[in-house]
């Protein structure tokens with residue numbers, strides 16, 4: 370059969386087999402309407418119409434595939450799902466209204482009352498709250514253990530353990546988990562191994578290659594990368610994703626077509642952005658380590674980092690987030706932050722703009738003092754999500770922070 374480009378409303382999946390993640394980021398999942406537009410179309414519609422009552426019946430019964438209602442499926446959202454699934458090397462992705470909705474949907478769809486979860490201690494603050502406060506009310510018990518302490522993971526396993534949940538690298542201390550080891554432990558326990566891949570994105574780390582069963586994304590961070598939208602995704606095998614999809618369709622925290630379109634555009638530049646973030650962050654980490662006002666820098670790209678070798682094996686880059694402690698207490702950390710002028714003071718991360726925050730009183734502010742202490746969130750800790758501005762200009766701004774420490 371002759372390949373006639375104009376008849377192709379989408380790129381056949383077989384044409385994208387074996388291509389790199391950089392190409393998938395630009396090309397995978399694109400759909401074209403009859404207008405053969407070059408960019409992706411947005412379908413801002415709540416519902417879809419049918420040619421006949423019989424067709425409506427066939428759609429509802431599932432005998433005929435096709436859209437019904439945008440809480441169930443929407444073409445723009447499906448394009449985003451296809452692209453992130455291809456980039457992660459997963460069978461299927463389900464888009465959600467936020468990263469938290471992705472975690473909630475995964476738990477609600479795949480766990481039940483009486484199940485036990487083991488979660489790494491340094492997870493995103495709200496993830497901690499979700500497990501500790503809300504999931505607990507529905508009979509789900511969670512044990513928090515250190516991300517890097519394999520003995521702790523092993524001894525936390527119980528007969529009713531059904532999920533191991535991690536973020537790697539962790540926020541804000543950039544600890545790195547041994548995914549292959551955790552996957553083996555999880556399999557032996559008959560539990561699902563869930564990896565929140567928000568910090569690395571599939572450009573730097575592909576957790577399925579290290580035995581993850583499910584990957585979580587907050588698309589709000591690097592996938593968009595320009596601070597425009599809140600969204601998320603769950604990626605995994607068809608069988609599990611059918612359950613997650615079923616929950617979302619019934620519960621409702623699905624992604625809007627507008628946001629899906631923004632994320633599709635974001636993904637196109639994700640590979641080049643991630644490399645720029647990594648380059649800037651590594652240079653900054655090395656530079657910060659040499660500054661007299663800085664006590665310790667946490668970044669897996671540094672040779673001083675305890676899991677530097679592991680990170681080098683699992684990741685093709687060390688990411689854009691780093692943290693460091695300043696000499697002094699909270700006052701010093703706040704003075705450092707307040708002295709910067711260009712860098713945005715915000716808890717958001719994964720943006721082209723460099724952002725700075727004090728985890729102890731923002732992202733991790735709701736943790737109890739004990740939880741903070743065991744997670745290593747000290748009062749003199751500052752986190753930077755390194756953007757893609759000129760590294761010299763970022764340093765110039767941080768020198769203001771360093772000067773404030775000296776005062």
Ligand SMILES: *Cc1c(COP(=O)(O)O)cnc(C)c1O
Pocket residue numbers: 467468469470493496536540565567568586587588589590599600601
């Ligand atoms: C931000 C974040 C989330 C939550 O995502 P939202 O889109 O804000 O709901 C989950 N995990 C990690 C690692 C995050 O950074």
